[in-house]
Amino acid sequence: SASHKILLLPGDGIGPEIMAQAVKIIDWLKAERGLNVDLSEDLVGGASLAKYDVPIRDEVIAKAKAADAVLFGSVGDPAWKDVPFDRRPEVAILRLRKDLNLYANLRPAKLFDPLLSASALKPDVVRGLDLMIVRETVGGVYFGEPRGIESLPDGTKRGINTEVYTTAEIERVARVAFDLARLRSGRVCSVEKGNVMESGLLWREVVTDLHKREYSDVTLTHMLADNCAMQLVRDPRQFDVMVTGNLFGDLLSDLASMLTGSLGMLPSATLGTPVGSDKRAALYEPIHGSAPDIAGKGIANPLAQILSLAMLLRYSLERGEDAALIEQAVSDVLASGLRTADIAAAGDTPVGTEEMGAAVLKAL
Amino acid sequence: SASHKILLLPGDGIGPEIMAQAVKIIDWLKAERGLNVDLSEDLVGGASLAKYDVPIRDEVIAKAKAADAVLFGSVGDPAWKDVPFDRRPEVAILRLRKDLNLYANLRPAKLFDPLLSASALKPDVVRGLDLMIVRETVGGVYFGEPRGIESLPDGTKRGINTEVYTTAEIERVARVAFDLARLRSGRVCSVEKGNVMESGLLWREVVTDLHKREYSDVTLTHMLADNCAMQLVRDPRQFDVMVTGNLFGDLLSDLASMLTGSLGMLPSATLGTPVGSDKRAALYEPIHGSAPDIAGKGIANPLAQILSLAMLLRYSLERGEDAALIEQAVSDVLASGLRTADIAAAGDTPVGTEEMGAAVLKAL
Ligand SMILES: CC(C)[C@H](C(=O)O)[C@@H](O)C(=O)O
Ligand SMILES: CC(C)[C@H](C(=O)O)[C@@H](O)C(=O)O
Numbered sequence: 001s002a003s004h005k006i007l008l009l010p011g012d013g014i015g016p017e018i019m020a021q022a023v024k025i026i027d028w029l030k031a032e033r034g035l036n037v038d039l040s041e042d043l044v045g046g047a048s049l050a051k052y053d054v055p056i057r058d059e060v061i062a063k064a065k066a067a068d069a070v071l072f073g074s075v076g077d078p079a080w081k082d083v084p085f086d087r088r089p090e091v092a093i094l095r096l097r098k099d100l101n102l103y104a105n106l107r108p109a110k111l112f113d114p115l116l117s118a119s120a121l122k123p124d125v126v127r128g129l130d131l132m133i134v135r136e137t138v139g140g141v142y143f144g145e146p147r148g149i150e151s152l153p154d155g156t157k158r159g160i161n162t163e164v165y166t167t168a169e170i171e172r173v174a175r176v177a178f179d180l181a182r183l184r185s186g187r188v189c190s191v192e193k194g195n196v197m198e199s200g201l202l203w204r205e206v207v208t209d210l211h212k213r214e215y216s217d218v219t220l221t222h223m224l225a226d227n228c229a230m231q232l233v234r235d236p237r238q239f240d241v242m243v244t245g246n247l248f249g250d251l252l253s254d255l256a257s258m259l260t261g262s263l264g265m266l267p268s269a270t271l272g273t274p275v276g277s278d279k280r281a282a283l284y285e286p287i288h289g290s291a292p293d294i295a296g297k298g299i300a301n302p303l304a305q306i307l308s309l310a311m312l313l314r315y316s317l318e319r320g321e322d323a324a325l326i327e328q329a330v331s332d333v334l335a336s337g338l339r340t341a342d343i344a345a346a347g348d349t350p351v352g353t354e355e356m357g358a359a360v361l362k363a364l
Numbered sequence: 365s366a367s368h369k370i371l372l373l374p375g376d377g378i379g380p381e382i383m384a385q386a387v388k389i390i391d392w393l394k395a396e397r398g399l400n401v402d403l404s405e406d407l408v409g410g411a412s413l414a415k416y417d418v419p420i421r422d423e424v425i426a427k428a429k430a431a432d433a434v435l436f437g438s439v440g441d442p443a444w445k446d447v448p449f450d451r452r453p454e455v456a457i458l459r460l461r462k463d464l465n466l467y468a469n470l471r472p473a474k475l476f477d478p479l480l481s482a483s484a485l486k487p488d489v490v491r492g493l494d495l496m497i498v499r500e501t502v503g504g505v506y507f508g509e510p511r512g513i514e515s516l517p518d519g520t521k522r523g524i525n526t527e528v529y530t531t532a533e534i535e536r537v538a539r540v541a542f543d544l545a546r547l548r549s550g551r552v553c554s555v556e557k558g559n560v561m562e563s564g565l566l567w568r569e570v571v572t573d574l575h576k577r578e579y580s581d582v583t584l585t586h587m588l589a590d591n592c593a594m595q596l597v598r599d600p601r602q603f604d605v606m607v608t609g610n611l612f613g614d615l616l617s618d619l620a621s622m623l624t625g626s627l628g629m630l631p632s633a634t635l636g637t638p639v640g641s642d643k644r645a646a647l648y649e650p651i652h653g654s655a656p657d658i659a660g661k662g663i664a665n666p667l668a669q670i671l672s673l674a675m676l677l678r679y680s681l682e683r684g685e686d687a688a689l690i691e692q693a694v695s696d697v698l699a700s701g702l703r704t705a706d707i708a709a710a711g712d713t714p715v716g717t718e719e720m721g722a723a724v725l726k727a728l
Binding site: 076085088090094120121122125141142144147148149156157159160161162164165166167168193195196198199201202203229230232234235247250251252254255258259263289 | 440449452454458484485486489505506508511512513516520521522523524525526527528529530531532557559560561562563564565566567570589590591593594596597598599611612614615616618619621622623627653
C-alpha cells in the first residue's frame, strides 16, 4: 500500500514520554501488519520555544498540512508563562487548528468499566457512560477580533476578546455532530448561552434550521451551557452527541472526561479541511494536558496517546482493523489489572509509562 | 428600629410559589421578632412581559434602587422564547445587576450533611463541601459592546459578543473575594482562561498585583477555567473562595452547586454600589432557576428562597440573629427527615412547597 505521512508532535511535559509508547506500537504495526508509514517528528510548544524561540515554526505547519495526519502530544509549560502572549506554548495547537482549518474536535467521554471506581461519581450515575462532545475549534472567542490588552488614559488597562460565529461556521460543525449521531443513538444536544449572548442565539437558530432542512431523522435538543454543566454532573447518561462552541466545549469536555475518572485514557480527534484544499486534515491528541507536575518521572499514563493513535489509524488511514487490535489490547491490559498511578485504586501498585506501553505491545 | 424597605420580585415559574413561603417567614419575624419592614412587590420577567410588555419597568428599577434590599425569585419562561432578544425575561435580572451595579455575586456550594445521599458524587469526595464562588456580574461577555447579529452580504449571519474587563472591574470583585477569604480559610483561587484570552491574562495580572499590594496574608492560586471544571469534579474540597468572571462564574457556580445534590437549597447574594450613590445595594436570590417544568404544581423546594431571605437579613439588615434562627429551623426540618421531591431519596415521601414552608415556620 502507498506510504502514509504521519507527523509526530510530542510537545511539552509528559508529551514525549507518552508519544514514545505510541511510536513503539507504530513500529510493531510496520513490522507485523504491513503498515507503510513515513514518520517525521518535530518540536512544538515550550520545546520549540527553547530551540527556535517560537512556539511553532511555519515549516512545521507546512509539514502538518502535507501529512495525512498529525499525532499530537500536548503543549503548555509553566517555564514559559512570562513570554509575550503571541509566543506562549499554547499557540502551537491553536495555530495548527486554525491553519489546517480543523474545526471539529471530537471528544469522547467514555467510561472504561474496569475503571469505574476511579470516578468521583457514584457508580450508578456513570456506569456505561459514553458520550461524545463535538467542539468547534477554529472560531468563537479563541480567535475573534478585536482582541488584546489596551492601556487606558488613567494608566489602567482593558482586556478585550471577541466571540464571533457565522452561519457557515456553525453549520459545518453541527453537520459533523448530526452525522455522528446517525452512527450512534440518533440524538444531538446543542449547547449555547443564547439567553445572554447573541452569538449563542444565532448558534441555536442555525442548528435548528439545519436540523429541519437535512437531519429531521435525528432528535435535536437545546440546552443552556450553565444548565449543561449541572446536567453533566447530575445525570451524564442523558447525553449522547453534544455540539457546542469553542469555549463552552473546552470547559464542558474537560468536565465530561473527568466524570469517567480516566482522563489519562481519553483520546480526541480534530477534523477539518484546510482552506483551498480538498484533502481532509486531522490531528489526534490525548484530552489531558502536558501535566508538568509529573513530567520526566516516567509515571504518566500513555493510554490516551495510544488510543489517539488508534483513532488516527481508523479515521485517517482507513485501518480500522489495526485500530480495533490496539483498542482490544488496551482493554485486555486494563482487565488484567495493570494501572498507572492516575487510575490506580487504593491497594494497586501502579506501573510506569514504559511498563504500561510494553504491556499493550505484548497484548497485541 | 427604623423601617427597612424590601422589594420582592418573585418572577416566573416556581418563583411566586417559593416567594410566598419566604413572605410567611417575614410576617412571623414582624409579629414575633420586632422586624420593621416595608414590603413591596412587583412583576419581572415573563410575568412583567404578560402585563406590561417589557421584562422589567424603569419604575421597578427605581424601586429596587430605593430599597435596602431586593429579594428575587427567578426569571425565565419558555412561553417568551420567541420575543426579540432585548425583551426576553432574563433582561430583568441582567438589568437589575447592571443598573444597581451589583458586581459581586456570592454563590456558596455547601453540602448539607443530611442530604449527602442526594449528591451524584461519592460521599468521600463531597462530605463537608463548603466553597464560595465570587462571580463578577456586571461585566464580561454578558455586557460588552459591540454585540448583536449582523446580516452578511450572502444572506447568512454573524453573531458577535465582546468580552471586556478593565483593571477597575477586576480589582473590585477580587477585593470582595480576598475580604471573604479573610473571614474563611484565607485562600482564594482565581479562575480565567489567560492561556487563550487576553481578558483572562489581564484578569490574572490584576488579581496578582492586588494580592501583592494589599492581601499578601491570603493564599492566592490561579487556575485555568477548563482545569477548574475538572478539579471541581475530581476533588471539590480543594477549594474555598474562588473568584472569576461573569461567564465562567455562570457555568462553574452551577456545576459547583450541583455537586452538593441540593440545588434547591442554595441561596446567593449579589452586592454592589449603584454608580453615583454610596448606599450599598444587594439582591438575594436562589441559585436555581424558574424550573418551568414543575411550576404551579406546588412541589418546588422553597428552602433556597428562605435561605436567601436569611442572607438578606444578615447582610443587608444587620439582623444576624434572625438569620441564624431561620438557618437553624431549616437544619432542624431537614434533620427531621422532611424532603421536597428534588432532595428526596428512594423511599422518602416528598412533601410539597407549602408543607415545607409551614414546617420551617413551625421550627422557628
Ligand atoms: C492548550 C489549550 C490552548 C487548549 C484549549 O483551550 O483549547 C486545551 O485546553 C484543549 O482543550 O485542547
Ligand atoms: C437567567 C440568566 C440570565 C442568569 C445568568 O446567566 O446570569 C442565570 O443563569 C444566573 O446564573 O443567575
